[in-house]
Amino acid sequence: MSLLELRRVTKRFGKVVAVSEVSLAVGKGEILSLLGPSGCGKSTTLRIIAGLTKPDSGSVIHEGRDITELPPEKRNFGMVFQNYALWPHMTVFDNVAFGLRMRGWARQDIARRVKEVLELVKLSGMESRYPTQLSGGQQQRVALARALAPSPSVLLMDEPLSNLDAKLREELRHELRSILRSLRITTIYVTHDQAEAMALSDKIAVMNAGRIVQTGTPAEIYREPADPFVATFIGESIAVPGSLLSVNGSLGLIRLPNGVQLKARISKASPPSKEALLVLRPEAVSLGEGENSLKCRVSRETYMGERVEYRLECEGVELKLRSLDPVLSVGEEARVVIDPSRAIIVGR
Amino acid sequence: MYTSVRLALKLVVAVVLFLSIVMPLTTLFLWSFAIKWYWPSPIPQELGTDYWLEALGLRRGLAIGAVSVTTALRYSIIIALITVIVTQLISIPASYALARYSVPYKPLLLFLFFMPQVFPLQPVYVNLMRLFYTYDLVGTIPGVVLAHMMPAMVFAIWINTATFKAIPPELEEAARASGAGALTTLLRITLPLAVPGLLASTVFVFLYSFDEFTGTFFIGLPYIQTLPMLLYSASGYNMQFASASAIVLLIISAAFMLLLERFLKAEYLGRIG
Numbered sequence: 290m291s292l293l294e295l296r297r298v299t300k301r302f303g304k305v306v307a308v309s310e311v312s313l314a315v316g317k318g319e320i321l322s323l324l325g326p327s328g329c330g331k332s333t334t335l336r337i338i339a340g341l342t343k344p345d346s347g348s349v350i351h352e353g354r355d356i357t358e359l360p361p362e363k364r365n366f367g368m369v370f371q372n373y374a375l376w377p378h379m380t381v382f383d384n385v386a387f388g389l390r391m392r393g394w395a396r397q398d399i400a401r402r403v404k405e406v407l408e409l410v411k412l413s414g415m416e417s418r419y420p421t422q423l424s425g426g427q428q429q430r431v432a433l434a435r436a437l438a439p440s441p442s443v444l445l446m447d448e449p450l451s452n453l454d455a456k457l458r459e460e461l462r463h464e465l466r467s468i469l470r471s472l473r474i475t476t477i478y479v480t481h482d483q484a485e486a487m488a489l490s491d492k493i494a495v496m497n498a499g500r501i502v503q504t505g506t507p508a509e510i511y512r513e514p515a516d517p518f519v520a521t522f523i524g525e526s527i528a529v530p531g532s533l534l535s536v537n538g539s540l541g542l543i544r545l546p547n548g549v550q551l552k553a554r555i556s557k558a559s560p561p562s563k564e565a566l567l568v569l570r571p572e573a574v575s576l577g578e579g580e581n582s583l584k585c586r587v588s589r590e591t592y593m594g595e596r597v598e599y600r601l602e603c604e605g606v607e608l609k610l611r612s613l614d615p616v617l618s619v620g621e622e623a624r625v626v627i628d629p630s631r632a633i634i635v636g637r
Numbered sequence: 638m639y640t641s642v643r644l645a646l647k648l649v650v651a652v653v654l655f656l657s658i659v660m661p662l663t664t665l666f667l668w669s670f671a672i673k674w675y676w677p678s679p680i681p682q683e684l685g686t687d688y689w690l691e692a693l694g695l696r697r698g699l700a701i702g703a704v705s706v707t708t709a710l711r712y713s714i715i716i717a718l719i720t721v722i723v724t725q726l727i728s729i730p731a732s733y734a735l736a737r738y739s740v741p742y743k744p745l746l747l748f749l750f751f752m753p754q755v756f757p758l759q760p761v762y763v764n765l766m767r768l769f770y771t772y773d774l775v776g777t778i779p780g781v782v783l784a785h786m787m788p789a790m791v792f793a794i795w796i797n798t799a800t801f802k803a804i805p806p807e808l809e810e811a812a813r814a815s816g817a818g819a820l821t822t823l824l825r826i827t828l829p830l831a832v833p834g835l836l837a838s839t840v841f842v843f844l845y846s847f848d849e850f851t852g853t854f855f856i857g858l859p860y861i862q863t864l865p866m867l868l869y870s871a872s873g874y875n876m877q878f879a880s881a882s883a884i885v886l887l888i889i890s891a892a893f894m895l896l897l898e899r900f901l902k903a904e905y906l907g908r909i910g
Contacts, residue, residue, distance in 0.1 A: 341810050361813040368814035374807035378829050387825075391816035432811075439816065 298347030309499035322486035325496035367436030553632035562636035573631035668880035688877035732797030784852035800834025
C-alpha cells in the first residue's frame with residue numbers, strides 16, 4: 290500500500306488551472322520526483338501535499354487517512370524550500386530545534402537530536418551561528434536538518450538546489466542522495482532539472498501544463514517516453530514528425546517529411562500510431578555508412594572540452610552528433626548512422 | 638588643487654549646517670534664559686532661570702497664566718501614548734491583511750484612506766469639529782486622539798504594511814510545516830521579525846501626535862492644551878516661555894528619533910531578506 294496518495298487533485302488560480310486531476314502514489318521509503326518546466330504545477334502539487342495550498346477538488350491520502358483538510362502543522366511532514374526559508378532571528382540550533390519544541394520534546398532530547406541531524410548534514414559546530422553567517426549551501430543544509438529533525442513521515446523538497454551554483458549543486462545532490470537513502474525517508478522532490486531527478490529518484494512523475502503525463506523509473510522515462518512532451522523534455526532530444534509505415538516487433542519504420550525512411554525502436558509507453566514522432570538523441574547518432582544512414586553537412590562545431598558537439602544538416606533534418614575528438618570541420622560532408630535501438634518512435 | 642576644492646566644499650557644508658541648525662538652536666537656548674533682550678542687541682541684556690522655573694511649574698508668577706509646560710507636557714504625552722496604542726492596535730492587523738491577502742478593492746480603499754492627506758488639513762479639521770460637537774468629543778482627550786489618529790493611521794499602515802511585506806511568506810510556511818499553528822507562527826516568527834518596522838511606525842506616530850498642532854487646535858480647545866499649542870500661543874507674547882517649551886519638545890522628539898535610528902539599522906532589517 291502506498292504511504293501517500295493524491296486522488297484527482299485540481300487547483301485553479303482564477304482562470305488558470307495550475308493542477309489538473311493529478312493522481313499519484315508514493316510508497317514508503319520511496320523517492321519520487323515531480324519533474325517539469327516552470328509553471329507546470331509541480332510546486333503547487335507539492336504545496337497541496339504540504340497543506341499550504343488547499344485543492345479545489347480531489348483528496349490527499351496519508352496512511353489511508355484523508356488529510357485534505359488537515360492543517361500543515363498536523364501532517365508531520367518536513368519541508369525544504371528553494372530559498373531555504375531559515376528564520377533569520379534564530380540561530381542554527383534554534384532553527385533546527387523549532388519543530389522538536391513544537392512537538393513538546395524534552396530539552397536534553399532536543400539537544401541530542403539537533404546534534405545528530407547537524408552531524409548528518411555535516412554542520413557540527415555551527416549551532417550558534419545565524420543563517421546570514423552561512424553560505425548558500427550551508428543554509429540549505431540547515432534547512433534540510435530542520436526538516437529532518439522531527440523524523441517526518443514524508444519529506445517534501447521544492448527545488449532545494451536551484452539557488453546554488455552548478456558545482457555546489459552537484460556536490461549537494463550526491464550528498465542528499467546518500468542521506469535520503471540511508472534514512473529511507475519517503476521523499477517528494479520537485480525539480481525542473483532532469484539530471485537531478487534522474488540521479489535522485491526511484492520514480493519520476495513528469496508534469497506538463499498541470500497534468501502528470503508520465504510516471505516511471507528514470508530509465509523508463511528516458512527510454513520509453515509516453516508522449517512527444519516527455520520525449521522532447523527529457524534528454525537533448527531532436528524530434529522529427531513523420532508517419533509510421535510498418536511495425537516489426539519492437540522496431541518501426543518511419544517516413545520523414547523529406548521521404549527518408551528510418552528504422553527506430555517504438556516506445557513501450559506509447560502505443561504505435563500512424564502519426565508518429567522520431568526522437569533522436571545524440572547517443573543515437575554516430576558517423577558511419579550503410580543501412581539507416583543519412584547524408585549530412587556540418588553546420589556548426591562546438592568544442593565542449595571533454596567532447597565536441599556538431600550540428601548537422603541531414604536531408605532537411607537537423608541533428609546533433611557528439612564526438613570525443615574533433616573529427617569534422619564546418620562545411621564538410623559526412624554520413625551518419627541512426628542506431629535503431631536508440632532512436633525512439635512515439636505516437637503524436 | 639583637488640584637496641583645496643574638497644576643503645572649500647566642506648567649509649560651505651559646515652557653514653550651511655551651522656546657519657540652519659546650530660544658530661536657531663542657540664537663539665532658542667539664549668531666549669529661554671533671557672530676562673531682557675531688546676533689539677538690536679546681539680545678546681540678551683539680562684540672563685536668568687526665571688522663565689524656566691515658571692515653565693516647569695516650579696515657580697508661579699508673572700503673566701503666564703495657569704498653564705505650565707508640565708501640564709501641557711502631561712497632556713501631550715498621554716494623548717501621544719493613547720494615539721500610538723489605538724493606532725497600532727488597528728493598523729497592525731490591517732497591515733498584515735493588506736500585506737498577505739488579496740483584499741478586494743485594495744487600490745480604492747487605499748485611495749479613500751489617503752484622501753484627507755491630499756487637502757490642506759485645516760478645512761478637514763473644521764468639518765471634523767462640527768461632527769465632533771454632535772458627539773461631545775470637542776475639548777476631550779478621545780476627540781483629540783481621534784483627530785491625531787486620522788493622519789497617524791496613514792503613516793502606521795504605510796510602514797507596517799511594508800514591514801510585513803518584507804517578511805517572505807515562506808518563513809511563515811516553514812513554521813507551519815514544522816508543526817507550529819497559526820498563532821504560534823505569528824508570535825514566534827512574524828512578529829519578532831516585524832519588530833524593527835513596527836517600532837519605527839510607533840515612534841513616527843508618537844512624534845506626529847506629540848508635535849501635532851492643527852487638529853489639537855480645532856478639536857482640543859479650550860480644555861486640552863498640548864505643548865505645541867502652548868508653544869504657539871506663547872510665541873506671540875512671551876518668547877522666553879515659548880523657547881523653553883520648544884526645548885522640552887525638542888529633547889523628547891530627539892530622544893525618539895535616536896531610538897528610531899537605532900532600530901532602523903540596516904543590519905537588523907537585512908536579516909529579513
